[in-house]
Amino acid sequence: MKKLLLIPILLLIMQVSTAQLPFHRGINLTGWFQASDAGYIQFRKFTFKDFTEIKSLGCDVIRLPVNLHDMTSGAPDYIIDPVLFSLLDSVISWAELLQMHLIIDNHSFDPSVSTSPDVGQILTRVWPQIASRYQSRSEFILYEILNEPHGISNQLWGSIQQQTIDAIRAVDTRHTIVVGPSGYNSYNDLAQMPVYADTNLIYTFHFYDPFLFTHQGASWSTPSMQPLAGVPFPYNADSMPPCPPELEGTWIEDALGYYNTQGNAETVRSLIDIAVQFRDEHNLKIFCGEFGVYIPNSDNNDRANWYELVKNYLEEKAIPWTIWDYKGGFGLFEKGSFELFESDLNIPLVEALGFNLPEQQPYSIKPDTVGFTIYDDYLGTRINEASYTESEIDYFSTLFPNNDQYCLYWSGGPQYSLIAHDFVPDRDLSQLVEAGYALDLMVRGNVEGISFDIRFLDTKTVDPSDHPWRIRTTLNDASPGWDKRWHHLHIPLLNFTEHGSWDNNTWYEPEGKFDWSAIDRMEIVAEYGSFENREVWFDNIRITDQDTANVIETGTLGIQQPALSFRDTRLSAWPNPMNTSVTLSFGLQENSRVELIVYSSTGFIIRELVNAELAQGSHSLAWDGTNSTGNQVPPGIYICRLQTENGTGHYKIIKTGSARQTSAF
DSSP: OHHHHHHHHHHHHHHHHHTTOSOOEEEEOOSSBOOSSGGGOOGGGSOHHHHHHHHHTTOOEEEEEEOGGGGBOOTTTOOBOHHHHHHHHHHHHHHHHHTOEEEEEEOOOOTTSOOOTTTHHHHHHHHHHHHHHHTTSOTTEEEEOOSOOOSSOHHHHHHHHHHHHHHHHTTOSSSOEEEOOHHHHBGGGGGGSOOOSOSSEEEEEEEOOSHHHHTTTOSSSSSOOTTOOOOOSSOOGGGOOOOOGGGTTSHHHHHHHTGGGTSSHHHHHHHHHHHHHHHHHHTOOEEEEEEOOOSTTSOHHHHHHHHHHHHHHHHHTTOOEEESOSSSTTOSBOTTSOOOTTTOBOHHHHHHTTOOOOOOOOOOOOBOOSOEEEESSSBOTTEEEOOOOSSEEEEEEOSSOSSSSOEEEEEOOOTTOEEEEEEEEEEBOHHHHHTTOEEEEEEEESSTTOOEEEEEEEOOOSOTTOOOOEEEEEEBTTBBOOSSSOEEEEEEGGGOEEEEEEETTEEEOOOSOOOTTSEEEEEEEOTTSOOTTOEEEEEEEEEESOOOOOOOOOOOOOTTOOOOOTTTOOEEEESSSBSSOEEEEEEESSOEEEEEEEEETTSOEEEEEEEEEEOSEEEEEEEOSBOTTSOBOOSEEEEEEEEETTSOEEEEEEEEGGGGOOSOO
């Protein structure tokens, strides 16, 4: 009888041990904050709606990869760009509102470059800034120190990870920290890492075995596995592909030879058991932060079989997980689709993972019947930044935006350099054209002689005689005039002129074939010559039938005043519009005397928030919407001005109360 009771007791002990884990299943939200600079983050690539949809699948956790080290001022201080904080604040608020866990994953990582032994100098500088920013936020927020360290010994990495834990805990003792071993967070390396004294940790590992199956087609492996396709799971001798000639004599040829011993469920379970053993021996919390199969060269049914096997065994062993990834090469959507939640989910894969399957409707392009935003601080939803240019482009310029926080800055580059905004999926604007809709925007230039085109391109069809036709309008000295001030333009789409097509390295003159019902993208292009020494700013770019936008002159460009970059100083405000208070954040490259003053829209001083010597680094403070006498200011537009002793000045428009809407858009 005692032996019969032993198994339930052991299961109860395991359940008590793993019950401490705060989440169960979720996804990696990739290709979003994995940018080379905060200024390149396409913030509306994902929205609160995406978070609600992910939760509706049955997820309670999102792992958010962030190229954190690239979003700093660099050595020696690695000051985090306030733009990152501004964007991350919103994402954290979405997660908290939905009561979903959010893992801020430091994904500063190159699979082909070994982790530097000096990485601790960066980690112990960036993580205290993150911890300081979010120490008072809910426990739904977790910190993951570094994704997949590799090429560094577990002993050295373990020491660096301890230093980083200590640096975080000096600021934030509440939030859970995710730690992992070297060897690309391999389960095989878990036993080689320290068991840290801190008890508020989760130990992570990644799982991609058998690698031959999960990474067939991957270009980033050594050697490239792009030629390899059709490896089945589980192993099936009749459907095994031959070794591609390019891979003969490599480890891949050897792995194909013994795949019959690796490509099976028993091996997969035994490898996951290595992580289970580590957990049980030390009574720790563990988490599988990544697992997945690359889409292009794998069979979809085999993918689903593998995911179901891995997911079921992880859950049998009470190991929480996040798949790699949501949208992308390992994602939840059909191969080659637009990755739309309502029409493109990979049904066998969703079912294999035990997710809730929303109703799917076949996608068909429908005409737009209302206007939409292309840019207003951020690119609009389902619009991808697709520029191929040597120009400088900054979607988060803080140099006197027309309103809100940012404007779009463009400078430099040779003739034909451009900004491209790709509509995904393509848009049918035909009804808007007929209804008299226009391209409406704010624009500002620094010198006379600026000339460029704004154009739309339609979609090239399978018809060999068809081409991606262009239709354009030209901006120059005549319209709007470049006097360093904002100008409001309202250009009816009917006023655009067909231009022709560049296709297959050949120019085609216009043939009257431009199709407003299948618009692929909008481009802003230096059609008439080099853009050297020319600077242009854009704000509030929309397709609309309203011609009521207001120019809000927050400042006039000085003759010698350059566009500002993060390395000068950025000033951000969140939330904006404000309710009861707004948090103002900025960074200093050096110790400096700082003035931070709130003005009325007519230029009167409302309140001096700072007039003091401040240390180098990141700073944040709150304005509660009161004036210098402590009285609440009325709803309206207010301007916050930051001035440092080196002459750097920044302005931020803050909206309060009913000032949320300042135009008829």
